[in-house]
Amino acid sequence: MKLKQHLMILYSCLLLAGCGSSQDSTPNTSKPSSNADNLSISNVKIQLEGTDFYLYQPTKEVLKDWEPEKPVENLRTGKYKALYLINKKNDQSRISVRVYNKEIEDCSLEDTIITEIYTGVYSRSNETFHLPKDVKLNVSSEEDVCKAIGYPLIYTQEEKDPVFIYKTAFEDNKAETMTIEFKDHRLDGITLHATGTNRDQPEKSFDPKSLTGMDPVAFSLNKPISSSLSEGILELEGIKIQKNTPIKTLIDQGWTTDWLSQHLDSTTIPLTKDKEKYMIDVKGVVNDIKDLTKEHVITSIDFNETSNIILPENITLGAELSDVINHYGTPFYLSYTDDQEVYVKYQCANGMIYHLSFDKNNKLVHGIVSY
DSSP states (O other): OHHHHTHHHHHHTOOSOOOOOSOOOOOOOOOOTTHHHHTBGGGOOEEETTEEEOTTOBGGGTTTTEEESSOOOOEETTOEEEEEEEESSOTTOEEEEEEEOSSOSEEOGGGOEEEEEEOSSSOTTOOOOBOGGGOOTTTOOHHHHHHHHOSOSEEEEETTEEEEEEESOSSGGGOOEEEEEEETTEEEEEEEEOOGGGTTSOOOBOOHHHHHSSOOOOOOSSOOOOHHHHHTOEEETTEEEOTTOBTHHHHTTTOBOSOOEEOSSEEEEEEEETTEEEEEEEESOOSSGGGOOTTSBEEEEEEOTTOOEEEGGGEETTOBHHHHHHHHOSOSEEEEOTTSOEEEEEEOTTSOEEEEEEOTTSBEEEEEEEO
8 A cells, every 4th residue: 555655764764762742832834935945955054154055065165264174085986075174263163064076086175065064063062053044053943943944844753852854855866955953842953965966956945845735734843642542442343443452353243354464473464344455464473264363463454545443532534634633742753745645653652653644635544553
């Protein structure tokens, strides 16, 4: 199914972490004017000690006032080099960059271009950075950034701290990326990243709407996750399902199957009820339906837009994205896709995971619940 095709996207930004946060906030629905132009690649710059740093910038422009921390050897064609630059007048001012040699056989640092700029390494006590849209390190909150820049294309969490990701394309090898990190609900660092091969392409923007054609949904950024998600009580075709429910419970209620797919650690069984089919994973491996016992408990349920399922807090298919977040709290992960869909992940401390898919009208159409 389509959601499973996007699980790699989901997991690319996710590592083990809990859900939720201790603070609550009301979504800010205000939008900056001309956001696509304001967030164009050429307009997004990071300034330090009077020097503008931006993507695809000739490195020689900044070497007038900055020098590498260590000598840099010449680069071969197609090679990148990460380095710290130190201000010549103030050696306490430093910035991390990555440079790229696109086409010169034996390229000096002066002839490279800048393809990454990172404020985080030396920025926590440094208040001299001037950042895009006047957001401020150690000061601006998640809500401040959304008001100034807009809600991100991808929202995720690392060790419970939010990360905003803005991209100019969906494909990583074609995209410039602006990543904004937070610590204790304050802006902790910004990274501008590009692949050197894109520098000759037309001007693009970090504005999500210019990429998706959709207005990003405003949502509360620090709303605690609902305890109902970790309880995991669902209703499937009128039957209550929760952690450790044996799949035999459904079989005994007249559900049928005509196929078993054997895996190393689990079995996926397509079960049918009143012509509606569900893909259900169970714990343990079986070769025949007669082998199912109470030990073969349900570990995940895959449902689609025609399923008869009630999620925690009476959320059903067709629910609005904003209503789901209002009920369940701030998601662990939210991402817009190139086919105008939105994928949301809730990851609970007890291991329960909800993958939810919304269509271009922000209606819930598909999901996977894992115990």
